[in-house]
Amino acid sequence: MSMHDLEAFVRSIYPFELLSKNELSKATRAMNIAYYKKDEILISPSKTASFLYIILKGEVGEFSEDELLKVYSKSNSFDADALIYGQSAKQFKVLEELICYELDKASFLALLDSNEAFKAYFIQDLANKIHSAKQREYTTELSGFMMALVRECYLHTPTIVEKECSIMEALREMEAKKSSCIVVRLEEGYGIVTDSVIRKHVLFNGYDKHASIGAIALYPLIGIEASDYLFNALLSFTKHAIKRLVVMEHGKIIGILEQLDLLSYFANHSYLVAVKIKKAGSIEELKEASGDFIHIITKLHVKGTKVDYIAKLISELNAKVYEKLYSMILPEHLASKACLVVMGSEGRKEQLLKTDQDNALIIENGMDVSLYEPYMKRLSETLIDFGYPPCEGNIMVSNPYWCKHKSAYHKEIERWFDAPSMEDVMHVAIFFDAHTIAGDASMLSELKAELLRHVEAQTTFMAHFAMPVLAFETPIGFFANLIAKENKIDVKKGGIFPIVHGIRSLALEQKIEVGDTVGRIKKLAHIGVLESDFSGALIEALDTFLNLRLKEQLQRGFGNHVNLEHLNELELELLKDSFKIVNKFKKFLTHHFKLSMVS
Template identity: 45%
Template sequence: MSILDQRKLIESIHPFELLSPITLDNLMKKIDIAYYPKETLLVSKNLPSVAFYIIIKGSVKEIIDGEIYTLFNAGDSFDADALIYERANGDFIVEEDLICYEIKKEDFIDLMQDKNVKGFFLKDFVERHQHLKNYSSQSELTPFLISRVCDIFLHNACIVDEKESIKSALKKQKKLKTNVIIVKYRDDFGIVTDTDLRERVLLGGIDIEDEIHKIATHNLITIDKNDFLFNALLLMTQKGIKRVVVKEDEKIVGVLEQLDLLSYFANHSHLIAVQIDKAQKLDDLKALGGDFKNLIVSLRTKGVKVRYITKLLSSLNEKIYKKLFDMCVDESLQKDCALILMGSEGREEQTIKSDQDNALIIRDGVDEELFREPMMELNRQLLELGFPKCGGDVMVSNEFWRRSVASYKLLIDKWTYDMSDESVQNLSIFLDSKCVAGDDSLLKELRAHLHNNFYARDDVLAHIAKAILNFDTPLSIFSGFVIEKEHNNRLDLKKGGIFALVHGVRTLSLKHAIDATNTIERIKELNNMGVIDKTFATELIESFDTLSSIRLKAMLEAKNIEESNYINPKNLEKIDRDLLKDSFKIINKFKKFMSFHFHLNMVV
């Protein structure tokens, strides 16, 4: 550990690598090593911080309001805030004999002259989080995440007036060499594709001298020029279209073709979607199974945020459900029921195939028996496609989850009054419902009923919310994280963090009658309604993203479903570990918020 080795160590700690060699040289001449025995109080409200500490060995805990807020280990440093703002939020106490570098306060403040370093330490949580994430993604290739619609080749847009004749429009189209014609109405746009020409002119018998608006389709699907390409891909997959019109400030600037987009990404997500649509029989769908995992892996290595990956997968999964529904349910019956997905599928958050949680709502007055056989068949096919069986038997094959609207309403009433664990659990699953096939209005009716039932019922809501306190956040003694010996020194991401966040947000959404089921969208809605402020909302979203992302990685590596929620923090990279720690801190903050909001300490 000569001066050179020390220098290397300091350099390996972000953001010190940003310092110029000269600044670093000067810094090295000012660093001392200190030893503090266990239990030493380093900084507290009454004991102002005198130095910036970088841990060589040992650990230090920060305690706020009697609870361990965070734990610092070898390679970690603390506490810039205490030095810059001359106040500490908590007590810093040595947990395990500490050997650390010390940069004296004056020297540290001098260091702040460096713009990069200053920037890093002065930013608040969210920004720092983003900063760290950017830093981490620099090491991977992320063209996927950053490329925007304007980065890719756009076709010219052929825009014609609605009064123009079909013939002259076609001439104009030929001149501009475009695939589609965009029709301009007084205050809106429509589109004419080759299919429209074939079906309405050639087969439908409309004369080519007629005005073009007669064959145009309204509701142009557009995307902003500065939006991410990824969102364009998502849009195409969801709507099943081959092109989107690109706008800039309400002006049409071009057309983005699916083919160009796909060649840009060279992955198969849309191809999978097309294949699902084209599938005639179960075997066609089965053949696609392997592509899913490859898609996740390739998207992830390209640095795509997990929330986009899960959304994409959800829309693909929905397509499969819809396809199977079409295959199993007779067309005459399709309008009289609604197939709903619940749980993580309903929230559009499942990644690797998770348990199926589905149900069927049947229109009042229609014979429920008619649906028995088709639903059994649907369930059989899902199992065959590799959608795992639900442990709690929440599936359309179970009579309990196949009932009429009226019967569901009674069930909801029962859930509201009877506060058994089972009721709360079923209610939680049902709250995340999303309709994938059939008549969506049936689900809407039930949702309205649900919201009416829970209006101003804070007592019941508190009872539901209480579940978030069932599991402790795994942040404390060992290496900063509480790990489970019986699980190979790992921690449970789902119990430890994701559950509390998802369930808490779900309960808040129920209270405020929010229809969205996706956790991130719910958080945004809650923010719009003023329930939580902007900073907190962003913190929650970032934490959720971090936890999901680490979990996704674990899932890809896990051998079976039970294992997939467990991770060993020691195997994470330092940056991920820091992000995870920060996320757990936010989870703790959220739990406190919920306890206060629903007065959980008074609920038995």
């Protein structure tokens, strides 16, 4: 192998690609090729490591006493820890005749000293190592936007007046400062007056322009912290259909973020789709708007956006479609007396591509349920036409079981906890994830509060509730090798489901009202149920599974399988590490809920 080929080979192995051209050249010049026979011991507690080994051909086993922990093969390197810390508790033995490159200890340690990113990879914990690797894998032109803070965007000077100030005086001050709106200091906080508010009250309603401005201020205003990410500002613009956000820092208003300025910072198609949804005058126009979601997902994913962020944005857009369709199909006098909810992944705001419908309608007690049934049938059929597939379990508003009085749901919740079947346990799970889309949100809030009250002292129920996390084997072998069928792995069964349902089980037990899985993980860490480091590992593992699945779906169609042939070396390592975290989490859940005692 020529020196050029050697450099290309080494650079293809993460994290060596983090080295500068000069550092890589020094590293490869210091390398020697070596050959070892089967069963030779390279490193052990009694044999100090002298080299970092990079495998060209063959296999090496990592042992703890007589237990084989991991198998290293082509393009793998080992054992940096033994070089960094000067000792090893593990034994590294050749399993198949080995041809490898050796980088001596002094040269390796010199590279750590000269390159902080390279050093960080080898000394950080598993969760941070996954995060660091993914940063490298998915960082592209969008990363600047994803990491950009609100304060880094152009902020307009705010015009802040007291509530007693006259409209004319406020307008003069606004003109002097070239502001686009007026912030009004009220007793209960801050309100806002925009051009449209003034037109409505002064021009159309004849409100006295010399009267105090406080009476026409909109309250509460929607704000964002200067230290928050611009992507969250984009989410707020999309969710609330507004044109400006008040920017706060240490409790004080420091500026106004205009939607146009944000869009000029990063031209995003999602806002245009949100506008199309809002302006849709017919079901056909609404359908056309919802068809643009796949383009948003593809663009954001290609540009490196974390799947969690994409899901939040798409969920906001999906909610707007549901809400708009609900108002188009259902007469106002019926719509206001009911509550439309979504459940499952959509309820957790984790749905990306259009998957099975999981929705329900809660109807105010005393209303005639039969009046709603034809409209709900039409709603389900229209959503199917929009590309939202029917639920295999018929968990849809067109099913009378999921379209009934609030009191009927109340009775069902009681029944779910009284000698529950597996179907009842599933219903508790999806209802716990429920989120209001349209109508009277207080009805769902009351029912979820009732659900949480029933969880108290339900040790046996919670064990049965958590048990499905063990339903599927984790597709990683005893030797840390991936177990695939026809070179494909179902990452939903093997990784996504055990994390999502395991976290849901802990959140239900702790009566955590946060709806999304990542938010639940952070809350569980905050209250001490999960260790901080492990919670970070779970978040990174979940992101790995979701990202690899989405990549496969966008390239080759909907499904939960990832083809290992389509993954590069880094992605394969990320997948292995993530499945290790899943196994660790399953052990935690088994102990926590005493699952070994469940019959």
